Every structure is written in C-alpha cells, then in structure tokens.
Amino acid sequence: AKGGVINIITRKIDTTKTTLDLSTGSFSNREYKVNTMGKQGKTGYMVYYDRKTSGDFKDGSGKRWPSDIKDTSYGVKMDYEVTPDHKITASFDQTKSDTSGVDFIYMDNHYVGKYKTNSFTLKDDATLSSKWSNSFSYRKNHTSSLYTQNGHPYDNTDNDFSYHFLSDQATYTSERHTLVMGIDYVHAKDNHARKILGSGERMVNFRMENTSYFIQDDWLLMPHVTLTGGLRHDKPTNSGESGKKIESHTAKSYKLSWDITEKDKVYAGRSDFYILPT
Numbered sequence: 001a002k003g004g005v006i007n008i009i010t011r012k013i014d015t016t017k018t019t020l021d022l023s024t025g026s027f028s029n030r031e032y033k034v035n036t037m038g039k040q041g042k043t044g045y046m047v048y049y050d051r052k053t054s055g056d057f058k059d060g061s062g063k064r065w066p067s068d069i070k071d072t073s074y075g076v077k078m079d080y081e082v083t084p085d086h087k088i089t090a091s092f093d094q095t096k097s098d099t100s101g102v103d104f105i106y107m108d109n110h111y112v113g114k115y116k117t118n119s120f121t122l123k124d125d126a127t128l129s130s131k132w133s134n135s136f137s138y139r140k141n142h143t144s145s146l147y148t149q150n151g152h153p154y155d156n157t158d159n160d161f162s163y164h165f166l167s168d169q170a171t172y173t174s175e176r177h178t179l180v181m182g183i184d185y186v187h188a189k190d191n192h193a194r195k196i197l198g199s200g201e202r203m204v205n206f207r208m209e210n211t212s213y214f215i216q217d218d219w220l221l222m223p224h225v226t227l228t229g230g231l232r233h234d235k236p237t238n239s240g241e242s243g244k245k246i247e248s249h250t251a252k253s254y255k256l257s258w259d260i261t262e263k264d265k266v267y268a269g270r271s272d273f274y275i276l277p278t
Contacts (some may be wrong), residue, residue: 013037013044013079027067028055042081049074067101094118107210109149117143131173139165162192178218186210208246210236210276216253224259234274251276 023031030053037046050073057157058064075093082088099113113235119141126135141163169182186209193203216230236246255269 013039013046013077015039018173027057028053044079046077047075060221063104065101065104068099070096070098070114072096087125089121089123089125092118093122094119103149106149109148111149113148114146115143116145117141132170133173134169135171136168137165138167139163141165158192162189162191163187176220179215180217181215182213184210184212184214208236208238208276210234226257226259228257228269229253232274234276236276246277 018036020032020150021031021033023029029053032051033049035046035048050071052069052071054067054069056064056067073093073095075091077089077091079087079089095115095117096113097113101111103109113199119135119139121139123135123137125133125135135227142161143163144160145157146159147157154196164187166185169180169181172179188208190206193205196202197227207249212232212234214230214232219227219229221227232251232253233248234251235248238246251272251274253269253271255267255271257265257267259265
C-alpha cells in the first residue's frame, strides 16, 4: 500500500527463545513487550504481547495537556513444514488503541478515540524448482474506530469495515532475470448502512471489489547494471449504489540502476501509483 498503510509482521520462526522488554519515560510513558517462539520438528510457533501507555504531556510553553493513551497488540503464529520446500503458515493478530484528553486549541474539547483491528492470515509458500517458487495468501481483516468531541457532533465518526484479501504470486529466477507475476483480489464492505445522497432515506452497505494483475522483471543487462520494468492493472467495481462507475487503470514503472559498490547504488526511474477511491 502507498505510504505503508498496511503493516504486516513477517518475523521468521527460526529458533527457540523468549524475550521481555520493559521501558519507562517522560509523561507517564510505559511499555511492556513479551515475545516467545519455538520450533519442534516441523512445527513452529510464536506468541507476542505488546502494551504501551502514556499520560499527560507538556507543550513548549509548559502548559499541561490532559491525555491518556493505551495501545495493546497481541497475536499468535503457527507454521508447518510439509516438506523442506513447502511451508504453511497461519496467524492471528489484534491491535487496540484507546485515547482520551483535552484539546485546548478547539474550544477546550474533550475527545475520546477508540480503534480496533484484527486479522487472520493463511499463507502457503512452495519452492517448485530451482527457478520457480509460488506464494499464496488469504487474509481476513476487520477494523472499527470511534472518535467523538464534546460539543461538536459533526466531528463524531464511527467506522466498521470488513476486508478479504487473496493473493497469488509466482517468481522465476535465472542468472539474469527475476520475474514476478501474479494476481491480487480484495473485497471490502462497510458494515454500517449509509444513506445514499439524493435518495431520501434509502440506506445501503457500500461494497467494493478490486482485481489486480501484475508482472515485473529485473533484467541484469551487464554486471552491476539492472533494468526493471513492471505493469499492474487494477479493475475495481463498487456496489453500484453510488451510481458512479470506477474506471480500470494500468500503472507502469521502470528503473535503470547501477551498483557502483556493494554499498552504493545509483538509479533513475519512474513509477505510477494507483490509489483506489474510498
């Protein structure tokens, strides 16, 4: 996602260990982290729990701003090696954030914010040969948020969205080429019924689907010089309730790079980004 909107933890389970981190700081900052992972035969596991809290803070003039922030994340991941070249991974992750405080800039408003997201991911990685590999993944995600400000009802927001992602990516590697190709599919749904503008009291749950086809090749033209070219075609459709058709789009990218040393690279190129309408 453009700008790193989606964050996915991909830590590998390659040893057995447990780590514990505790920290504290100014403005009642506290952070607790525990992570344990292990491997027994073909099965690996990982469990983590993170919690961070903070309180009132002072601005540059010394004015104290009432604030209370609590962030909690936890999850579990399991993987199983079907063969040395085939691994299946399943994981569940959840993040919760609760915030409250006073905003002195906007009429001393008291605000409350809540955010929660959880996701289930199933992944299948297979090495098919010395040159071909394939990765298939499915992710189900649910996100909800709430924000209110006393005295400003038009600033209140209450969101609840569900997402389904499917992705299949094949990779071909040779001495001079690294070719990546695949297909992505996403289905998004607003779980809150919204009123359609200009339709009286008609309420609907808006939905959107998008199918993307992509291909990219890293071509080693000569030692230390690589030419990269890629295409991505997005074909979105909405629920049809808004009355607006969303056009398909093909994004193009290309780059020429030169590895001057093992640590220094010079490159020039151009990339398109297509951001789906909300």
